[in-house]
Amino acid sequence: MPQRIILQVEGITKIFGGLRAVDDLSFELFENEILGLIGPNGSGKTTVVNIITGFLKPESGHVKYLGEDITLKKTHEIVSKGIVRTFQIMRPFRELTVLGNVTLGTLLFEKDVQKAKDKAIEILKKVKLEDKKDVLCSDLATPDQRKLELAKALALNPKVLILDEVVAGLSAQETSMILELIKELRDKSNISVVIIEHVVKAVMKIADRIIVINAGKKIAEGKPKDVINDPTVIKVYLGEKIRS
Amino acid sequence: MQKIKIVKMRFAYTFFISLLLFLVALPLVVQQPYILHVIIISMLLAYLCTSWSFVSGYARQVSLGHSVYVGIGAYSTALLYYHFGLNPILGLLAGIVSASAISILISVPSFKLGLRGPYYTFSTLALAEFFTYLFIGLRDLTGGELGLALPFKNNPFYLQFQGKIPYYYIMLSLLVTVIILANRIQNSKFGYYLFAIRNDESAAEACGINVFKTKIMASLLSAVLTSIGGFFYAIYYMYVTPESVFGLSLSFQIATTSLIGGATSWIGPTIGAIVAVPILEVTRATLGGKFIGFPLLFYGIVLVVMGRYLPGGIASRLFRDKERVR
Numbered sequence: 001m002p003q004r005i006i007l008q009v010e011g012i013t014k015i016f017g018g019l020r021a022v023d024d025l026s027f028e029l030f031e032n033e034i035l036g037l038i039g040p041n042g043s044g045k046t047t048v049v050n051i052i053t054g055f056l057k058p059e060s061g062h063v064k065y066l067g068e069d070i071t072l073k074k075t076h077e078i079v080s081k082g083i084v085r086t087f088q089i090m091r092p093f094r095e096l097t098v099l100g101n102v103t104l105g106t107l108l109f110e111k112d113v114q115k116a117k118d119k120a121i122e123i124l125k126k127v128k129l130e131d132k133k134d135v136l137c138s139d140l141a142t143p144d145q146r147k148l149e150l151a152k153a154l155a156l157n158p159k160v161l162i163l164d165e166v167v168a169g170l171s172a173q174e175t176s177m178i179l180e181l182i183k184e185l186r187d188k189s190n191i192s193v194v195i196i197e198h199v200v201k202a203v204m205k206i207a208d209r210i211i212v213i214n215a216g217k218k219i220a221e222g223k224p225k226d227v228i229n230d231p232t233v234i235k236v237y238l239g240e241k242i243r244s
Numbered sequence: 245m246q247k248i249k250i251v252k253m254r255f256a257y258t259f260f261i262s263l264l265l266f267l268v269a270l271p272l273v274v275q276q277p278y279i280l281h282v283i284i285i286s287m288l289l290a291y292l293c294t295s296w297s298f299v300s301g302y303a304r305q306v307s308l309g310h311s312v313y314v315g316i317g318a319y320s321t322a323l324l325y326y327h328f329g330l331n332p333i334l335g336l337l338a339g340i341v342s343a344s345a346i347s348i349l350i351s352v353p354s355f356k357l358g359l360r361g362p363y364y365t366f367s368t369l370a371l372a373e374f375f376t377y378l379f380i381g382l383r384d385l386t387g388g389e390l391g392l393a394l395p396f397k398n399n400p401f402y403l404q405f406q407g408k409i410p411y412y413y414i415m416l417s418l419l420v421t422v423i424i425l426a427n428r429i430q431n432s433k434f435g436y437y438l439f440a441i442r443n444d445e446s447a448a449e450a451c452g453i454n455v456f457k458t459k460i461m462a463s464l465l466s467a468v469l470t471s472i473g474g475f476f477y478a479i480y481y482m483y484v485t486p487e488s489v490f491g492l493s494l495s496f497q498i499a500t501t502s503l504i505g506g507a508t509s510w511i512g513p514t515i516g517a518i519v520a521v522p523i524l525e526v527t528r529a530t531l532g533g534k535f536i537g538f539p540l541l542f543y544g545i546v547l548v549v550m551g552r553y554l555p556g557g558i559a560s561r562l563f564r565d566k567e568r569v570r
Contacts, residue, residue: 053450055446055449055450074449074454075446075449075450076449076451076452076453076454076455079449079450079451079452080452084450085450087447087450091444091446091447091450092447093439093440093443093444093447093448094443094444095439095442095443096439096440096443100436100439103436104436104437104440104448104451104453105451105452107433107436107437108451108452108453111433113431113432113433113436116433152451156451156452
């Protein structure tokens with residue numbers, strides 16, 4: 001079934017000093033799809049996220065959202081359109097409680113603070129963080145901070161959700177809880193997801209399609225099963241065959 | 245835990261209402277001009293500090309040049325009255341317009357260029373110094389360092405009154421207005437956004453917040469309110485000099501007093517002024533001219549102690565907000 005392209009990345013290149021962090025990279029994200037983006041450390045994954053969300057401007061190439069060029073748009077404009085990210089290095093607002101943090105997200109489409117808080121509590125229930133709603137973010141342990149990052153992103157009512165290492169540091173149980181949640185969101189709320197991970201197994205489980213990048217270049221693309229058997233991928237990234 | 249925090253919030257409201265009733269009733273009992281004067285200048289400082297906190301506390305864009313807006317408000321009022329005999333209300337309007345213009349002129353380029361932290365602070369400081377010397381230099385217009393003494397005509401339409409009490413109530417209503425505004429802002433979307441910016445500007449952008457616009461709005465609001473404080477200074481003292489209204493010492497006093505009280509709380513700056521002004525006044529009255537540097541020493545010591553034990557200011561300990569720490 002041919003699907004509508006929701007996000008299109010066309011030949012983006014980003015150079016830091018002498019390093020081509022992202023090198024002529026192109027890919028597309030279909031509506032209602034979960035796309036895995038994997039690659040070894042320093043392969044440019046987070047840079048791609050930064051370019052899509054307007055934190056960085058590429059040297060060349062374009063990012064298109066539903067056909068509209070958003071490459072040079074500001075981050076807050078991109079977020080308002082529905083492209084929302086989480087941060088690999090968690091960035092909660094430290095002086096706010098968990099509820100305060102998520103409320104900041106829900107306020108984007110809700111002027112009334114009380115209503116925004118109610119919406120925020122709904123989201124906290126989804127990620128099972130409701131019991132910690134009055135905890136200060138600087139007092140939160142890593143797994144809960146990961147969940148908070150996700151809750152903050154969901155609060156912004158995303159159409160495209162970009163998850164940068166959202167399960168890193170979580171236990172197996174918590175990981176599957178979050179992955180289930182992401183799947184459920186995709187099924188129920190018609191969200192498209194880009195999931196960037198080190199934990200390849202995690203991505204394998206839920207991604208419909210996987211793109212592998214190395215040194216800023218796309219080296220493989222396809223169904224999870226095909227990608228892990230691709231010899232180039234095994235060589236640069238996995239080192240050995242993964243038994244699945 | 246939660247129960248304690250809610251009690252604290254209620255305590256803040258109780259404190260504010262008792263303070264308000266006390267200040268409204270006080271002139272009925274106490275009529276000594278000196279005491280009224282001390283309270284008026286405490287209220288003025290509380291007003292200026294609260295106005296400052298919108299941009300420098302909530303959003304942590306620390307300005308050490310807020311005397312610019314006090315000076316603009318005061319001089320707009322003074323100059324139009326002195327040279328053209330215009331009503332101070334017109335001076336107030338002129339002050340608001342000029343303060344807005346200056347605020348835009350300084351904040352748009354600084355925030356566009358992404359000046360953060362100390363860089364922004366120093367640019368505001370330089371602006372205040374520039375205006376001090378500009379107004380000293382424009383001798384024919386401003387009377388230079390000696391300033392302008394405004395002729396007193398005892399005309400209530402020109403907001404000139406016998407005695408302190410009318411000024412007292414004007415200042416009190418200004419202060420109450422700004423405190424209520426601070427409270428409303430703190431519990432609004434705008435307040436939340438400022439708080440996000442204070443914590444992490446990039447993460448705030450990622451929350452869909454237009455950081456640039458929000459910062460400009462906060463500066464503008466803060467500048468306008470501060471210039472109204474300057475207007476009050478002019479009609480109350482009837483005497484302005486560049487040093488007294490534009491000078492750095494006023495800028496520092498506004499910043500330090502807010503920090504002592506708690507610059508992210510709607511009631512914090514007021515508490516700071518309540519604590520600071522009477523202590524300074526009493527020491528000045530008792531020590532006389534013996535220790536001229538005492539106020540600075542006092543602020544220095546208090547800031548060091550606060551920085552170590554109470555970095556969020558007095559209000560952060562007394563009344564903690566439910567969703568926020570400081």
